Amino acid sequence: MNLPCLLDDKMKPRADLHPIRLTVDRSLQPLSMAEMVLPPEDAPVCVRDFVRLCDGFGDDEIYRVSSISEEPGLRRVVQLEHGMATLADDMLPALTYAENVQTILKRILSYQTRIRWRVGDIEADEGLVISAIGQTQSIYAALTSLLDMLPPNLCWAFDQTKLPWKLHLRKLPEEISCEGRLTRNISTVRVTRDASRLCTRVFPYGCGQGLDRVTLTPLLGREYIDAADTKTWGIAARTFTSDQIMDADTLKRVAERYLERHSQPTATVQLQGIDLSRITGESLDTFRLGQRFRLALPEENTVLVERIVAMHIPDVFGQPGRVTLTLANRQPALSDEIADLLREVNASKLIGGKLTELTFRNRATGTYTAPISHPFTLDEYPSVLSCVMRMTADNGVYIQTILVDGTEIPYSVWGKTQSLDALPYLRRTSTGAVDSGQHSLLMMPTNPGGFVTSVITLKVIEKMGT
Incomplete structure (x- = not known):
């Protein structure tokens, strides 16, 4: 496994680094983060320097130093962010667009002061048209908002082999490509099931006050809408309000998507294991971010199939292959979620x-x-x-x-x-x-x-x- 390499501004090698410990937190939703503990005799590292990292669970990627904590003559603790953080350096004016994803990405990335990123492979449907009336924000924030409006099976991917780096938009694989067993490659499993956000009946409200508030009554004759299945978990009623929703049709669409997300209890699965593929050569023993993972739980007589959304690699060189996987994420705050759902609904109106x-x-x-x-x-x-x-x-x-x-x-x-x-x-x-x-x-x-x-x-x- 390659050592971390300190790079110059043109991404040419300056010096190898010899960390006492390298910890990497890879996430399906940017940004991935890392922490290096360096000995005092290692090459000097400054804030905003670039470092190429290899964690054994994917291609080498370039990170940027965000902070350094050190005492003279003692070890240094270096915090790093994935190179996508460079897109937070430039501001984007308020843009209005209704175009396909590739055209939008080209427009957004054209506002870089220094061109480090360009559009790579786009696997979104060509007929998908996205609309947004933007606000002044960083390029990184604009890309995050754009991803919120896209189908959930798409994610960012990166090629940082040479400048300018490529920003891909990839479809996540649907086939099951890795597997975990307690008797083989998994040591501990924690499954947290949470019904605190369970909802099978929602009372949504839009803008307005009192009797003038936007409701579902003009469409449905009542103020609530039920999930497709209310028998399994019974009636669990909740409400939300958004002053950004100004008509009943949009309110109904947002409510339907809210029920799709919350009509089942959420499950967060964390497990500790080891990637045995370097020993066995078996593809099912390979852990990769974004893969669909099958986990057998014999004591519960069940098999879980979830996507790997986060990987915590505690010690890349000291414990190679060891990793903590997260197979499901908790839901965001309600206000953030409703705003995301509204963006999705507004985007879907623009198709065609x-x-x-x-x-x-x-x-x-x-x-x-x-x-x-x-x-x-x-x-x-x-x-x-x-x-x-x-x-x-x-x-x-x-x-x-x-x-x-x-x-x-x-x-x-x-x-x-x-x-x-x-x-x-x-x-x-x-x-x-x-x-x-x-x-x-x-x-x-x-x-x-x-x-x-x-x-x-x-x-x-x-x-x-x-």
Whole structure:
């Protein structure tokens, strides 16, 4: 097994390192981490240096030093992050896109100040179109959000053999490719079953207050939806609320996906074992991140089949092959999970659709008693993602009141910037979707004779071929 190698900025070898101990935590969800304990006589290492690591459970990969703890003349403890952490160095402007995954990745990676990564193999379906209205964030955060919107059988993979490194998007294998037995390659097993998040009936709520809150009642005649199977575990009712959900159809889709995740108790399986493949040559004895793992539990008369989602390698050189595997992860916090599910639902609406920007302009004069009207018409779109209204008045003209579809908007919402996010105020159908047909912005200036220019910009999902 190769020693860790300290690299220069061009990824050329500088010096071999001789760790007293090397611990690696590989994760299916980035970032993988590592810790080296180095003797004092080893080559000097600085924060943000690059190190090539081999842990015996996959290809060599390049990590970057994130911190160093040392005492002069004594050993040094070096913390490292996977090289994907370099993508957190650059910021990405707020991007709006509705494109296939490869095009989106190229756009995101083009914002690197120094090109260390380029798009590799993309195994997502070519017809999968993803939509997002982004915010200013790091490239790494944007890639994490993108992965949340993709099917769960996809994950990042890396080729760091030469610069620029390749960022692949791979399909995880579905076949069972490794196996664990207590009498062979597994020493201890811990199975934690948790019903604290079990849910077979959910009461979901969207934006709004009191009786005006978005619910499932317009669609189902009731405020809850049941899982497909309520007999096995009985009724376990829960609720969630998201002010980001503005219509009943989206609320129903998010609720259905929530039930898919929570209609069974979660199980987290951790086991300690040893990779015997270097001795036996058998592929079933090989442990690799992302593989589906079969574990026989004779005392429970059951066989578990789960994916390896994390690997803790405690001592790469001192105990080669020994590893702690995690076969299932606990659920994220509820607010994070609902946000992820909403991103998935919004992304699924874009399959077979395209993002279109609509702009309506108006310039007119009026008075408080004869308001300026700016009408605009919307077709029936699968989804309206945003609606921004901006008003610019000539010198000496002041707008005192505005109404959107007949609803007066408080001055505190729009007065300072002379603009507003009007999406929550647009007229809606009984299910909460933005209604098709004519809408209006009404402006009431305090003095006559001057002109007001108004611009209304909407981003909508439009069906292909329309």
